[in-house]
Amino acid sequence: MVQNIIEVRNLSKxxxxxxxxxxxxxxxxHFFRRQTKSLKVxxxxxxxxxxxxxxxxxxxxxxxxxxxxxxxxxLIYPSEGSILVSGSLPFKRKKSFLKNITLIMGQKQQLIWDxxxxxxxxxxxxxxxxxxxxxxxxxxxxxxxxxxxxxxxxPVRKLSLGQRMKSELLAALIHEPNILFLDEPTLGxxxxxxxxxxxxxxxxxxxxxxxxxxTSHYMKDITSLCKRVICVHEGSISYDGKLDLLLKKLxxxxxxxxxxxxxxxxxxxGNSGFTVKNKIKNEVTIKIENxxxxxxxxxxxxxxxxxxxxxxxxxxxxxxGKVLIKKDYDI
Amino acid sequence: MLEYRVEIALWAISGIIPFFMLNxxxxxxxxxxxxxxxxxxxxxxxxxFFVRQFSVVWVVFSFEEDSLMGKVSxxxxxxxxxxxxxxxxxxxxxxxxxxxALIIAFFFFIFNPESIWIPNLGILLLSxxxxxxxxxxxxxxxxxxxCLCFWTEKASSIERLLFIPxxxxxGLLAPVVSFPExxxxxxxxxxxxxxxxxxxxxxxxxxxxxSGGLSxxxxxxxxxxxxxxxxxxxxxxxxxxxxx
Numbered sequence: 001m002v003q004n005i006i007e008v009r010n011l012s013k014x015x016x017x018x019x020x021x022x023x024x025x026x027x028x029x030h031f032f033r034r035q036t037k038s039l040k041v042x043x044x045x046x047x048x049x050x051x052x053x054x055x056x057x058x059x060x061x062x063x064x065x066x067x068x069x070x071x072x073x074x075l076i077y078p079s080e081g082s083i084l085v086s087g088s089l090p091f092k093r094k095k096s097f098l099k100n101i102t103l104i105m106g107q108k109q110q111l112i113w114d115x116x117x118x119x120x121x122x123x124x125x126x127x128x129x130x131x132x133x134x135x136x137x138x139x140x141x142x143x144x145x146x147x148x149x150x151x152x153x154x155p156v157r158k159l160s161l162g163q164r165m166k167s168e169l170l171a172a173l174i175h176e177p178n179i180l181f182l183d184e185p186t187l188g189x190x191x192x193x194x195x196x197x198x199x200x201x202x203x204x205x206x207x208x209x210x211x212x213x214x215t216s217h218y219m220k221d222i223t224s225l226c227k228r229v230i231c232v233h234e235g236s237i238s239y240d241g242k243l244d245l246l247l248k249k250l251x252x253x254x255x256x257x258x259x260x261x262x263x264x265x266x267x268x269x270g271n272s273g274f275t276v277k278n279k280i281k282n283e284v285t286i287k288i289e290n291x292x293x294x295x296x297x298x299x300x301x302x303x304x305x306x307x308x309x310x311x312x313x314x315x316x317x318x319x320x321g322k323v324l325i326k327k328d329y330d331i
Numbered sequence: 332m333l334e335y336r337v338e339i340a341l342w343a344i345s346g347i348i349p350f351f352m353l354n355x356x357x358x359x360x361x362x363x364x365x366x367x368x369x370x371x372x373x374x375x376x377x378x379x380f381f382v383r384q385f386s387v388v389w390v391v392f393s394f395e396e397d398s399l400m401g402k403v404s405x406x407x408x409x410x411x412x413x414x415x416x417x418x419x420x421x422x423x424x425x426x427x428x429x430x431x432a433l434i435i436a437f438f439f440f441i442f443n444p445e446s447i448w449i450p451n452l453g454i455l456l457l458s459x460x461x462x463x464x465x466x467x468x469x470x471x472x473x474x475x476x477x478c479l480c481f482w483t484e485k486a487s488s489i490e491r492l493l494f495i496p497x498x499x500x501x502g503l504l505a506p507v508v509s510f511p512e513x514x515x516x517x518x519x520x521x522x523x524x525x526x527x528x529x530x531x532x533x534x535x536x537x538x539x540x541x542s543g544g545l546s547x548x549x550x551x552x553x554x555x556x557x558x559x560x561x562x563x564x565x566x567x568x569x570x571x572x573x574x575x
Contacts, residue, residue, distance in 0.1 A: 070404075070572050073408050075404055075407055075408060075570065075572050076571060077567075077568045077569075077570070091568070093407070093567075095410040098408055098409060098410040099410055102408070103404070103405065103408050105401070105404065105405070109402075109405075110402075110406070127409050127410060128410065172405075
């Protein structure tokens with residue numbers, strides 16, 4: 001039985017935020033009487049993650065996804081509740097725990113700017129107590145997986161964003177962590193670099209059974225990597241479950257544009273009991289519920305003379321966008 | 332650091348305050364008031380330059396910038412306290428600056444041949460130890476101030492408050508012996524005279540209490556280190572990982 005590697009119970013986090021009115025008057029007022037309020041950004045959330053899972057955290061900007069990741073990796077201290085990651089309390093930052101995890105945050109880099117990435121890799125290898133032989137072996141393996149070679153010897157400041165991101169990943173994975181926390185890992189990358197990164201993460205997960213917690217605003221990252229998603233809305237979890245179930249729930253109907261051989265057939269199809277959205281000459285657009293999709297399609301193909309058909313699914317971004325503004329989803 | 336060759340030379344030159352002070356002292360015959368010869372005084376300021384070169388610390392500025400830019404976050408989840416990184420950076424830069432400091436000393440002796448002296452090996456070794464201890468004290472003081480970034484975000488402003496007593500009481504502008512007796516008795520209770528004055532006097536061969544000075548340096552390290560550990564552990568609980 002697969003064990004839970006992350007257990008979060010009734011977790012909350014508050015930040016003290018000070019606000020200032022605009023202008024000189026506001027500045028003077030702020031200087032003498034600073035107004036600070038406590039803002040609860042994470043509200044009593046609980047979830048469990050199994051070893052080897054790839055989980056996507058979804059939510060609008062400021063929903064609290066990154067704060068959750070920061071607490072899971074021990075970067076920030078929780079205000080209330082408990083977190084257990086790989087049997088450790090993350091905020092204690094014990095060496096054994098830190099050697100097991102990694103965190104990659106968008107374009108925030110840990111590579112030494114003026115030196116080639118290879119120098120940062122060897123530095124990280126020493127920090128994680130890897131000997132030179134083992135470090136070289138891992139750098140070779142990971143650079144092959146990430147398809148970087150000459151870039152290892154070029155100063156970081158002269159690398160492209162994609163090359164830098166790959167080098168960042170290599171630096172963050174040199175100690176072969178079991179748990180990866182990735183906050184917007186494909187931010188700013190072009191489409192090919194995004195695809196390569198996703199392929200790499202899938203491969204890494206397959207080969208090492210690492211658990212991956214991921215936040216991204218690129219839906220392709222989520223759909224191609226995560227089977228399970230946790231939707232965060234204003235600091236609370238609005239959905240925790242399978243991604244395909246969520247998509248079915250949010251988008252229960254598919255649209256099909258059917259091009260009939262004759263207008264007569266189109267009229268017949270329009271009157272056969274399907275919900276017609278639109279009809280122009282020999283083209284009919286009908287709506288079919290996901291549950292009856294296959295059987296309905298069979299009926300249409302068997303009973304009508306069809307020239308062509310197109311299945312229109314609403315764009316995934318549009319569907320997921322609905323999650324980001326709703327508070328609760330019962331599946 | 333070696334990536335920027337000119338920067339290293341400029342860094343070494345930027346520490347020449349002691350030479351300006353030497354000029355002021357000798358031109359105004361101020362050394363007569365403390366019964367110290369021109370030669371000993373010029374040796375003192377040359378040694379102060381060397382001690383300053385190898386004990387100068389800027390960790391508060393590095394940490395503050397990294398903290399505000401969110402760069403500290405990846406360091407915090409590595410199994411190594413980020414201050415070790417800064418410590419290593421300081422050591423690397425000190426080693427890099429060493430040849431340039433020697434060149435400046437070479438020119439100093441060309442213009443002041445009467446000041447040439449060769450300290451005996453024992454004194455030289457003790458001076459190196461003392462300079463390293465001075466560096467440790469300054470590194471700990473600045474690290475403690477740097478940790479205030481977890482609360483104030485602008486810890487470098489607090490460091491500037493410390494810069495004033497450091498400048499006046501460390502012996503960088505004037506040997507501490509030149510201060511009035513009642514001021515001296517207070518200064519010696521602070522860590523400042525053990526930052527420049529004591530190691531510079533030791534290296535230049537001026538009269539100084541070697542065991543007392545070294546003991547005070549070690550005592551300050553023992554006092555400051557647990558304070559740093561405490562403030563670090565409390566500060567990281569306050570860390571909000573801003574900018575990342």
